[in-house]
Amino acid sequence: MVCQLMKKKTEHLKLILRKAFLLRNFRPILSFCSAMSIEVEEIVEEAKTLTIIQEGKAKVGFHGPVFYNPVQEFNRDLTVTVLRQFAADRVEDAKSKEESPNEPPQKRKKVDEKSDGSIRILDALSASGLRALRFALEVPFVDKVTANDFSDNAVESIKENIKLxxxxxxxxxxxxxxxxxxxxxxxxxKRFHAVDLDPxxxxxxxxxxxxxxxxxxxxLMVTCTDMAVLCGNTPESCYxxxxxxxxxxxCCHEVALRILLRSIESHANRYTRYIEPLVSISIDFYVRVFVRVHTGAKKAKDSGxxxxxxxxxxxxxxxEIVPMLxxxxxxxxxxxxxxxxxxSMTGADDKCVHCGNSIHQIGPMYLDPIHSKPFVSSLLQRLNSTPxxxxxxxxSRLLGVLTTVNEELEVPLYYEHDQLANVVKISVPKAVNIRxxxxxxxxxVSGSHCNPRALKTDAPLTFLWDLYRQxxxxxxxxxxxRLDPLSAGYRILGHEIKNTVxxxxxxxxxxQAKKENLVRFQCNKGKNWGPRQKAKGSINSTQAGFQVSEVK
Structure with a gap:
């Protein structure tokens, strides 16, 4: 009994020393331990080997190797910004309902709601718990955050970081x-108002x-880092x-976003649910989507x-886009x-009418807008008004990326203007002249946040090729x-110009983002670029449910 009590006191002292070490002020505690004849050498050494990292308002401690990628800070900052706006919108909705008490009652039982509009968040793959901690500390109107992980070490680490x-x-x-x-x-x-998946x-x-x-x-907030699969390197794995x-x-990065969105909506449709994309970002080495999930059989039928x-x-x-329904x-x-x-793209021989080459079919993918412009405008307004x-x-990067997103034309996919010029072997004209x-x-016409050379437009292909012919x-x-008679460019330049350019x-x-000199695209080089090596002790996601582990 005495040993157990001493063990508990030692663990408590370790936590105090870790906090003190973070503040570089642990001498008073050491003096207290000395006065009480408490052996602290081992505790002090362990506290000194603790690596403390602060991001935003949250601090996380790591023993040994640090599983932290600073490049992903943008991902977490974007998530915090979106959740702040989402929570604020819910509070406004709650207030409007209080002001309109005569509204008809809902037919279905909803998730247990608090009258103040506060939210419950699930960080489903929490690891160190950094996201969960930032949600709790930086997002207003949060009732409870649940940090979940299947690693014993991760769970213990999260518990320590919560106390920290x-x-x-x-x-x-x-x-x-x-x-x-x-x-x-x-x-x-039992449902959550917000669910974060960052595997x-x-x-x-x-x-x-x-x-x-x-x-x-x-x-629902989802990250995927398997860009090789989503961008066409292995179509069988993508299937x-x-x-x-x-x-x-x-335009493979936008294709990746649209494939992911279609996959999420397909799963939702099975339960008479559908999605409303709020923000969809392809950036750095991953794609990240934020979608609102709705319930309704009638609207779910529109998904096709x-x-x-x-x-x-x-x-x-x-x-060329081909709708499903x-x-x-x-x-x-x-x-x-x-x-x-x-x-309009295929001729009698099923070849491309522009150049005579073979045509491939990709998809299915989501064709509706992948951003909610009112929601993105609210995010920008929030960022601009932040002290x-x-x-x-x-x-600054959030401002640049979201401004570019807000300017994007709501049409599927894009071209690269220099790619089209290279097809016909001409000097690449300035993007501003093409636009x-x-x-x-x-x-x-607009650009795309996915690619600095993107050309997103509703102009028909016949006009675009006339532009480069001109x-x-x-x-x-x-x-x-200049061109081989069998090349695509040779055949394209052989057509007559029919449009005035x-x-x-x-x-x-x-x-507007360029006029304001905002940070739109970040150089993808340097230290820490790309996803970090998988944490030791992690379990493959397809096998996690079949594992047995004991946690005290």
Missing amino acids: NGVEDKVNVMFGDAIMTMMHHRGLD YGSASVFLDSAVQCVADRGI NKYDAVTTRVK SKVGTALVCSGCHSM RKIIDGNSVKFSTPVLKH AEERLGTH SAILNAGYK VAKDTNVDREK DFKLNSQAVS
């Missing part, structure tokens, strides 16, 4: 497989349980994980009309039918001398 940050009243720890934890909370009275690699195995444990109008195929195209495939030419890289509204009648195939002393570590010509012709004509490009500078051709 003094958030015992807000953060609770769960040991368990993330899928099992989420399934345990699929009941309407090592693909999140595909967690999506089915995740869409079931999010409350109605709750938010196994996301039920879609893709190939290596210049949001999905489709894309035809991609292997020669000139031309693309067509929605027909006739008065009060709503019907769905398969679309009639009228490919300098309260700004997050990646504040001006598109705008002067009456079409819309550049070739103005620069006296001789296709007979005007390269006069258009004032709208320069993006």
Whole structure:
């Protein structure tokens, strides 16, 4: 009994010493221990080997190797920003309901709600608990954060970090497989308002349980770092994980986002649920999506009309979108039918009409807008109104990326303007000249946060190729001398120019983010780039539910 009591006191003293070591002020405690004849050499040495890292308002301690990637700070800062806005919107909704007490009652039982609109958050794959701690410390109106992990060491580390940050009243720890934890909370009275999935690699195995444990109008936040799979290096793996195929195209990062969104909605549809994308980001070495999950069989039926495939030419890289379903509204009648195939890109020989090369089909993928412009505008307003002393570590980059996202045209996929120029072997014209010509012709154009050379437009391919034919004509490009007769560019330049192309500078051709000199794209080189090596002791996500472990 005495030994157990001493052990508890020693553990408590270790925690105090770790906090003191963080503050570089542990001499008074050592004097106290000496006066009480407490042996502290071992405790002091352990406290000194503790590595403390602070990000935002949260501190995390690591014994031995540190599983922390500073490049991912942007991911966590973006998540905190989105959750702040999500929580604020919920509080406003709660206030509006109090002011309108005569509204008809809901037919279905909802998740147990507090009248103040506070939220419950699940950090399903918590590791060190850094995300959960930041949510508790930096996001307002948080009722409870649950940090879950299937590693014994991770759970013990999270417990220590909770005490280190003094958030015992807000953060609770769960040991368990993330899928099992989420399934345990699929009941309407147990669901979370926000669920964060940030796995090592693909999140595909967690999506089915995740869409079931999010409350109605709750938010699901998903990261995937398996970009080689999502960007077309291994189409067979992409099919196994996301039920879609893709190939290596210049817009592969947006394709990755749309494949992931379609996969999430497909899982949600099985439970008469559907998603509303709020922000979808492809950045650094991962994709990150924030979607609101809704419930409703009627709206869930619309999901088929949001999905489709894309035809991609292997020669000139031309693309065409092919929807999966067509929605027909006739008065009060709503019907769905398969679309009639009228490919403008394929000729009688099923080859590309522009260059005569073979065409591939990729998808299915999500075709509707992948961002909510009102929500993104709210995020920007929140960032701009944040006092300098309260700004997050990646504040300037958040502003730049979200401003670029807010300017994106709501059309699927994009080209690279220099890629199209290279097809016809001309000197790459300035991006502002290409954008001006598109705008002067009456079409819309924008960039993309995915790629600094992106050309996102609603202009038809016939006009785009006429644009580059006009550049070739103005620069006296001789296709007979410069191009191989069998090449895609040779055939494209052989077509007659049918559209009027005007390269006069258009004032709208320069993006607002560039005008304000915002940080839009970060150099993808340097220390800590890419996902860190998987933590030792981690269990493969597909096997986690079949493991046996004991935690005291």
